[in-house]
Amino acid sequence: MAEPEKPKKKPKKKLDLNRVKMPKQEPAIRRRNFNEVALGYTHEMALKEASRCIQCKKRPCQAGCPVNIDIPEFVEAIKEDNLPKALEILKRKTSLPGICGRVCPQETQCEMKCTLNQKGAPIAIGRLERYVADWERAQGEVKIPEIAPSTGKNVAVVGSGPAGLTVASELAKLGHKVDLFEALHVAGGVL
Structure with missing residues (x-):
């Protein structure tokens, strides 16, 4: 009697270990303005970068985030092209995603803990x-x-840096009157 044929496994999609590069202003252009050098991802770039996430069960990236953002869920929402959901996930933990996405030292926190960091970027x-x-x-x-x-x-x-602004925002949402104090002549901390 012949042995039944084993079901064939789907070939695994090769994991892309390279990050999607972020476009930057050319030096000849940026030397004539005060705009950000990094231009940000396009929609397609963000979808491609999000698709690299392997959705680790232990979530080391989340453990590396100082505010404990559910990073795998946030990245999965982007991958599914559900930006309102991705935003809602971010705003559960941070009032300042536009600032933190620019100045937070992710390379020494959540990104350093990313499993892909062991084999690539x-x-x-x-x-x-x-x-x-x-x-x-x-x-x-x-x-x-x-x-x-x-x-x-x-x-x-x-x-009045990102941490102070976040605390003030959370306290104000709870109904408290908040006064911010800053040693420097302008608010913003590392901003």
């Missing part, structure tokens, strides 16, 4: 965060979060 998490925030701004419909009724409490926040 990690997922460009910061670039994807920036892309989603820029998409929201381009839609012209930035949603203002709901604010709880006033608690009558006053809170002082020292430092």
